[in-house]
Amino acid sequence: MSTLTDLRIAAVGDIHLSTDDRGRYRSKLDGIENRADVFMLAGDLTRHGTLEEGRAVADELRGLPIPVVAVLGNHDYHSDLQYEIASELRDAGVVVLNDDGVVVQCGDKKLGVVGGKGFGGGYAGKCASEFGEREIKNFVSHTRFIAESWKVALKEIVADHRVVLSHYSPIKETLEGEPHEIYPFLGSYLLAEAVDTAGADLILHGHAHKGTEKGMTPGGIRVRNVALPVLGRAYAVYCLDWPEELGIHPA
Amino acid sequence: MEAPQYVAARVQQALAEDGRTHELGIRVDIRGDQLFLRGQVSDAEQRRRLGEVAHEAAPELHVHNEIKVVEATAPGEDEHLD
């Protein structure tokens, strides 16, 4: 069966650039416009979340010939400068999602991207719940709030394809290789549940450096862990295809 | 004497929290007076810093830095999701 490739998404997470990496990462992006229509970064762009590192990342991404969409990761929050880092990136032309969505025009196709950092809590049957101490309730309600925002953003967006971009993982399959004891700090099933409810073509995440690239939500949405150490390459390219036999593209 | 598990936990904490490293995924094992670091990082300088921070956190132990340096290569094959 032949297929038409609609959209080519280049993606990577956890590039963890420091100020002495200036120029090193950019050289790996040479020619990316021939391989992909859009570039997505799944958080942990810096090592310590300092403004200097944020600027180094912004400089590496500035002026790329294809649209760039990013979310931040926990490392980018470490110095409490996440808003400043996001605005450095925006000044460099990067779309930074913060539990909202954007529509990127890729050729004649509209790609909707929804996402943000995400958060932890664990996976169905083995997760924290909003009960007991205030600290635990805050932890769980932070994730619930994020999942709810994504669901709303996904439902509102009008596009040919929809992709969710996160730092934390919505499923545990892509964590395979990480110690089980830390799963609750690596992601939450609430994120997958929200996306399964609203629908999407693909979910990209990072954060689990020792995890596995490929997995799927309970609702059958493909999940890819694009953390750089997992990929072992500068970025992965995912093509969203539509079978030619079916003729007209679904709206 | 402090149990080796607590020393390993302290070293791991140091690797995560020290401003020079902030590396979360490194495994620390202690056997007698030998300390082993295992994991993956993307550059040799970070590997060196991890060894240094581990040594400072447990100066009485002999540090074996077995961390692997894996440089990201050029992008590979595309995956088609249909």
Ligand SMILES: [Fe+2]
């Ligand atoms: Fe990371």
Ligand SMILES: [Fe+2]
């Ligand atoms: Fe992370």
